Each structure stands twice: as structure tokens, then as C-alpha cells.
Amino acid sequence: MNIKFQRILFSLIVLVWAAVMLYFYASGRIGKYLAPDFRPLALYGGLGLAVMGMFVLLTAGEEASCGHDHSEGDPHDHEASEMHPLTSVCFMLLPVLFAVAYTKDGFSVQALSRKALFDAPLSNSMFLAQDLPPLTMEQIEKTHRKNEAGFYEFNLMELYFAVGDPELQKLIDGMKVETEGRLVMEKENNESGKRRRLYRLFITCCAADARAVPIILDFGDQEIPTIEENAWVKVSGTVTFPVERGVAQVVLQTATCEPKDAPWEESFMRNN
Amino acid sequence: MTGEAKQDFAFAFLSILFEGAPFILLGTLISGFIDIYMPPGMMDRFLPRNKFLAVLMAGLMGAVFPVCECAVVPVIRRLVRKGLPVSCALTYMLAAPIVNPITALSTWKAFSGPTMLVHGESMAANLVMTVSRLGLGFAVAVLLGWVISRIPLVMILRQRLVDEIQGKPAAKHEEHDHHKGCDHGHEHHHHEHGCCGHDHGHDHGHHHEHAPAMTAMGNPRLVAAFRSAIKDFVDVGVYFSIGVAITALFNTGIAPGATWLDSLANRQVLAPSALMVLAFVLSLCSTSDAFIAATLDKFTYGAKLAFLVFGPMLDLKLLFLYQTVLRRGFIVWMALGLFVVIGAAAVAFQWYLNSQVTLP
Numbered sequence: 110m111n112i113k114f115q116r117i118l119f120s121l122i123v124l125v126w127a128a129v130m131l132y133f134y135a136s137g138r139i140g141k142y143l144a145p146d147f148r149p150l151a152l153y154g155g156l157g158l159a160v161m162g163m164f165v166l167l168t169a170g171e172e173a174s175c176g177h178d179h180s181e182g183d184p185h186d187h188e189a190s191e192m193h194p195l196t197s198v199c200f201m202l203l204p205v206l207f208a209v210a211y212t213k214d215g216f217s218v219q220a221l222s223r224k225a226l227f228d229a230p231l232s233n234s235m236f237l238a239q240d241l242p243p244l245t246m247e248q249i250e251k252t253h254r255k256n257e258a259g260f261y262e263f264n265l266m267e268l269y270f271a272v273g274d275p276e277l278q279k280l281i282d283g284m285k286v287e288t289e290g291r292l293v294m295e296k297e298n299n300e301s302g303k304r305r306r307l308y309r310l311f312i313t314c315c316a317a318d319a320r321a322v323p324i325i326l327d328f329g330d331q332e333i334p335t336i337e338e339n340a341w342v343k344v345s346g347t348v349t350f351p352v353e354r355g356v357a358q359v360v361l362q363t364a365t366c367e368p369k370d371a372p373w374e375e376s377f378m379r380n381n
Numbered sequence: 382m383t384g385e386a387k388q389d390f391a392f393a394f395l396s397i398l399f400e401g402a403p404f405i406l407l408g409t410l411i412s413g414f415i416d417i418y419m420p421p422g423m424m425d426r427f428l429p430r431n432k433f434l435a436v437l438m439a440g441l442m443g444a445v446f447p448v449c450e451c452a453v454v455p456v457i458r459r460l461v462r463k464g465l466p467v468s469c470a471l472t473y474m475l476a477a478p479i480v481n482p483i484t485a486l487s488t489w490k491a492f493s494g495p496t497m498l499v500h501g502e503s504m505a506a507n508l509v510m511t512v513s514r515l516g517l518g519f520a521v522a523v524l525l526g527w528v529i530s531r532i533p534l535v536m537i538l539r540q541r542l543v544d545e546i547q548g549k550p551a552a553k554h555e556e557h558d559h560h561k562g563c564d565h566g567h568e569h570h571h572h573e574h575g576c577c578g579h580d581h582g583h584d585h586g587h588h589h590e591h592a593p594a595m596t597a598m599g600n601p602r603l604v605a606a607f608r609s610a611i612k613d614f615v616d617v618g619v620y621f622s623i624g625v626a627i628t629a630l631f632n633t634g635i636a637p638g639a640t641w642l643d644s645l646a647n648r649q650v651l652a653p654s655a656l657m658v659l660a661f662v663l664s665l666c667s668t669s670d671a672f673i674a675a676t677l678d679k680f681t682y683g684a685k686l687a688f689l690v691f692g693p694m695l696d697l698k699l700l701f702l703y704q705t706v707l708r709r710g711f712i713v714w715m716a717l718g719l720f721v722v723i724g725a726a727a728v729a730f731q732w733y734l735n736s737q738v739t740l741p
Contacts, residue, residue, distance in 0.1 A: 116608060116611075119611045119612065119614075119615045120611065122615060122618070123611060123614060123615070126402060126618075129395075130399060130402065133395070133399065139399065141392075142392075142395055142396040142399050143396065143399055143400060147399075147400055150400075150403045150404075151399045151400075151402075151403060153403060154399075154402050154403025154404075154406050157403070157406050157407075157410070158402070158406055158614075161406070161410070161607055161610060161611055161614070162611070164604075164607050165607050165608055165611045168604045168607070168608075171601075171604060172601065173601045173602070173604035173605040173608065174601040174602055174605060188608055188609065188612050190612055190615060190616055192616075192619065194615075196619075197615050197616075197618075197619050200619040200622050200623060201615065201618050201619055201622050204394060204622050204625075204626050205395075205398065205622070207391065208390070208391035208392075208394040208395045208398075209391070209395070210391070211387040211388055211390070211391040212388065212391035212392050212395055213388045213391075213392070214392065215388075215392060216388075216389050216392055216393075216633065217385035217386075217388060217389050219385055219386075219389070219634065220385075220389040220393075220633040220634055222634075223633070223634040314400055315396035315397055315399065315400040316392055316393065316396035317393040317396045317397050317400075317628070317629065317632045317663075318663075
């Protein structure tokens with residue numbers, strides 16, 4: 110293949126990657142894909158690719174020099190590709206374009222079931238425990254806002270990891286709390302059909318690393334509102350930690366459940 | 382593939398791509414500039430003459446030149462072409478993603494909190510895990526480098542690289558010779574495509590000094606460096622795309638296997654093996670995999686250590702990236718060697734920790 114045509118082709122591949130990365134960054138959709146500290150890297154990466162692609166495209170026909178003599182022990186070719194450039198185009202562009210066309214910026218419930226959506230809570234919160242609030246009721250009340258109905262606003266992760274923190278669990282057991290997340294049907298131990306699962310995602314770096322952080326909602330005798338599967342809701346109720354089938358669970362005896370808009374930051378990020 | 386499966390695949394694929402692409406760009410830019418600006422054999426001059434000391438030094442180079450495993454492959458491709466001994470280059474390739482300050486910091490942060498018994502005294506888990514990870518990563522890389530220094534080059538590197546190192550024209554490029562309509566004369570003062578669009582190793586019986594001339598965009602060496610970088614980016618990007626696609630299929634459950642993994646968590650030998658398999662499949666970046674390992678609370682520290690050392694050295698996407706440098710047969714043997722050595726070290730590490738807990 111003509112070397113100038115190869116340069117143009119490679120530039121276009123790189124520019125497509127750059128365009129995809131910059132579009133996702135500029136549109137804010139990158140927030141669904143990467144943790145905060147990786148997002149600027151995606152921006153810099155997209156800009157870097159754009160600069161490289163444009164530079165090579167604009168200089169495709171120009172003479173260049175590597176500045177060293179290839180006839181003396183350095184016979185390599187700086188531009189000979191490993192495979193045919195058109196093969197490279199297929200492998201680098203088709204998956205990306207396919208993914209851009211089909212992504213909905215989130216996982217299906219089926220995929221999330223592999224990311225701990227229906228698992229029992231972790232009994233050992235390890236490195237996350239240090240981020241939880243101080244362990245006195247006074248401090249809990251001080252660090253959590255109380256809404257007009259008297260429910261304390263809790264982060265879903267705090268409720269989830271309370272299972273691995275007996276001290277916190279003891280303090281908030283029976284407390285009236287409000288939290289938010291996505292609502293899905295509870296699969297097990299739900300013969301009455303009155304239970305749902307509320308979750309958010311914990312992302313360490315990118316969405317592929319995400320892990321669901323779920324709690325159980327028990328509507329008891331209440332009517333369950335008709336809400337679309339996987340929609341965002343704000344819920345309030347009384348938090349309890351029953352042992353069910355040998356495993357400690359976080360169950361919110363739900364008082365209210367109403368739809369809400371998805372937050373800008375859909376997932377918990379490790380720095381939040 | 383169902384609609385949901387397509388959606389899941391697309392989401393996972395793009396997220397890994399967005400995470401990894403900047404690091405590949407960084408690696409290929411470094412690689413491109415090394416290609417054009419670094420004289421052949423320069424790095425070699427910084428390494429001690431003694432083979433073993435050179436390998437040891439290569440294992441520590443990541444501390445001053447930190448790169449993750451995605452970025453390191455194009456860099457070592459270039460370094461090998463530039464004359465760095467293969468044993469040192471591969472030692473650097475395996476050690477650099479682990480023995481570097483960013484990985485050390487993330488491991489430290491991820492394991493902070495709990496303590497463990499070492500020599501009968503309570504020590505912070507993050508200190509033990511960070512030191513163990515960096516130490517084992519360094520030791521394994523040096524061991525492999527030392528073994529490689531005793532193996533002929535042709536059994537390790539792809540033929541094309543071997544040809545380039547030994548100064549032979551690459552087989553593929555021989556097809557692109559002057560009989561195929563290359564439109565430059567043998568004076569080589571004015572290539573239509575400038576320098577480096579072809580292999581200069583073929584025997585023209587003359588030297589060409591490439592007297593630099595300013596181009597419309599400026600420095601002609603800069604143009605050459607970017608051309609080299611973009612070529613490397615595409616070469617590596619092809620394998621990266623394939624690796625990310627397969628990883629996304631596993632990650633989203635379109636390919637099966639996770640339930641089986643949990644059932645192995647308490648098995649002394651199988652748990653490290655299982656987490657090495659998981660690390661292989663997940664293909665996480667070494668700068669961030671410690672955060673995943675720390676949440677695998679069903680598994681022992683030994684198994685987590687295996688995850689943290691094996692993953693940056695060999696995973697699904699690296700398997701494809703390595704093929705740009707290494708022979709497939711060698712990759713298989715290297716993979717088996719890494720699996721056995723790291724697995725054995727992890728089992729020994731856990732055995733030691735268990736013995737500390739049961740001390741009177």
C-alpha cells in the first residue's frame with residue numbers, strides 16, 4: 110500500500126478514536142464510564158490523539174528525517190505496520206463504532222447480577238470502613254441532614270457497609286433514613302412480592318470494574334408504587350439488619366418510594 | 382447476541398477503552414520519540430556490563446520511568462529495536478507496571494485499615510501488601526529476565542524483530558522492494574514519502590545521511606517521530622481492541638465462569654490460581670487493580686497477592702499486545718512459568734501468614 114495512503118488511513122483511525130473520546134467527555138457521558146480521576150486522562154488522551162492524528166494527516170505528503178543513518182546497524186523501518194492497514198481499520202474501528210451505536214451508558218440487570226447486585230452485603234468493609242462517619246449518635250446526627258418528615262439522609266453505601274461495621278450498625282438500627290438509588294425486583298426470599306432491591310454502583314476506575322452496592326426494600330403491607338424497572342427512586346423508611354438465611358442483610362422497611370431524576374454522578378466513585 | 386447483551390458489551394468495551402487508550406497513547410508517543418531521537422544502543426550504555434546486574438537494574442527502571450502494562454509494550458518493542466538486551470527489556474516489561482510509585486501508592490491506599498501478624502507483631506496490611514507486591518513483582522521479573530538471558534533470541538522474539546535487531550531486512554518488507562514500484566531512486570536524497578517509509582536495511586551499497594530539511598510543520602524529525610508513534614499506536618491498538626472486546630464479553634457475563642470462582646475462595650492452592658485466572662480475564666490496569674483486589678473479601682491475602690502480581694504481567698489484553706513482540710510459543714511458556722512461580726509464592730506467603738495467626 111502507498112505509504113502516504115497508509116498515513117492518511119492511520120490518521121483517520123486515530124481521529125475517530127479521538128472524536129469518540131472527546132465527544133463522550135464533552136457531552137458529560139464520560140461520567141457513566143470512568144471514575145473522576147480517570148476522566149481528565151480521557152480528555153488528555155482524546156486531545157493527544159487528535160493532535161497526533163491531525164499532525165500526521167497534515168504532514169502525510171511531507172519529507173521527514175529520522176536523523177540517523179540506517180545503513181549502519183539500524184536497518185528498521187519506522188513506518189512498516191504489523192498488518193495490512195485495512196485490517197487495522199477493521200479491528201480498530203468496527204468494535205468502537207459498534208459500541209458507540211449500541212451503548213446505553215449502563216449495564217442491564219442481567220449484567221449487574223454478575224457485579225454483586227443480588228449478593229449478600231460484604232461482612233468486612235475493609236478499606237471502605239475508614240470513610241464511614243464517626244461512630245457516635247451525636248456525630249451521625251450532625252453529619253446527616255434530617256428532612257421535613259424526620260428521616261435522616263443517608264448515602265446508600267453507608268447503609269450497605271454498616272453490615273460490616275457492628276458499631277455503626279448498632280447505632281443506626283431502627284433509625285428512620287432516606288436514601289436513593291435504582292430500583293429492581295428482589296429475586297430471592299420474596300414470596301410475597303413485596304420486596305425490591307435498591308442499588309447504586311461503586312466504580313473504582315471504569316464501569317467494567319463496577320460493583321453493585323445493594324440493599325433490600327421491604328414494602329410490607331404498603332402498596333408498591335408502579336415504577337419502571339431500574340429507574341431512579343428516592344426512598345425513606347426504617348433501617349434494620351435482620352439475619353436472613355444465615356446472612357446479615359440491610360433491609361429498609363419502606364415508608365415512601367418515589368421516582369427521581371438520575372443524579373449527574375450516577376455511581377459512587379472511590380474518591381467520593 | 383440479544384439487545385441487552387449488545388448494550389452491556391458496548392458499555393464495558395467503551396469504559397475499558399476510555400481507561401486504557403490514554404496510556405497506550407502515552408506509551409506509543411514515548412516509543413515514537415525513542416525511535417527517532419534515541420541513538421541505537423543508548424540504553425544499553427546505562428546498564429551494567431554484567432548480565433545479571435543489568436537485569437537487576439532493568440527490574441528497577443520502572444521506579445524512575447513509571448508506565449502501566451498497556452503502555453510498556455510499545456516502549457519495550459522500541460527499546461529492543463534500539464539495542465536494549467532482550468532479557469533487560471522483558472524484565473522491565475514485567476516489572477515496570479508493578480515496581481513503580483503509582484502502583485505502590487494505589488496498593489497502599491487500597492489496603493489501608495486492617496492489620497496482620499508478621500513476626501509475631503501487628504503490622505499494617507497496606508505496608509505488608511505493598512512491600513510484598515513490589516518485592517514479588519521485582520523478583521519474578523528478574524528471575525524471568527535471568528532465564529531469558531540464556532535462551533536464544535529466535536525462540537523469544539517475533540522473526541521480524543529478530544531480523545531487525547540482527548540487521549537483516551524483514552521478510553515482509555522484502556516484498557516492498559524496488560521491483561514493486563517504490564518511486565525513489567537510489568540516490569535517496571528526495572524520497573517522495575520522506576524518510577522511513579521503507580526499510581533501509583536492504584543492500585543499496587550506499588549511505589544516506591537524511592540531511593534534515595524543514596517541513597511545512599517544522600522539524601522533520603518531529604514529523605518522523607509522530608509517524609512512528611501513530612504506526613505503533615495502530616499496531617498496538619489492534620491487539621488492544623481485540624483484548625478489550627474479549628474482556629468485555631467476560632466482564633458482562635456473555636462468557637461464563639464467575640460463580641465457579643467464588644467456590645474456590647477458601648482453597649489454599651486453588652484460590653490464588655482462581656484469582657490469577659480472574660486477573661487474566663479482567664485485564665485491569667496495574668495502577669488501579671488493588672482497589673478491586675481489596676474488595677475480594679472472600680479470598681486470602683495470599684490469593685490477592687497472586688492477583689496483584691500476575692495481572693499486570695499477563696492478562697487477556699496483554700496476551701494480544703505481547704504478540705506484537707514475542708513468539709506465541711514463548712508467550713505460552715512464559716505464562717505457565719509466571720502462573721507456577723507466582724502461585725507458589727502466593728501459597729507460601731499465605732502459609733506464613735496462617736502460621737503467624739496460630740502461633741502460641
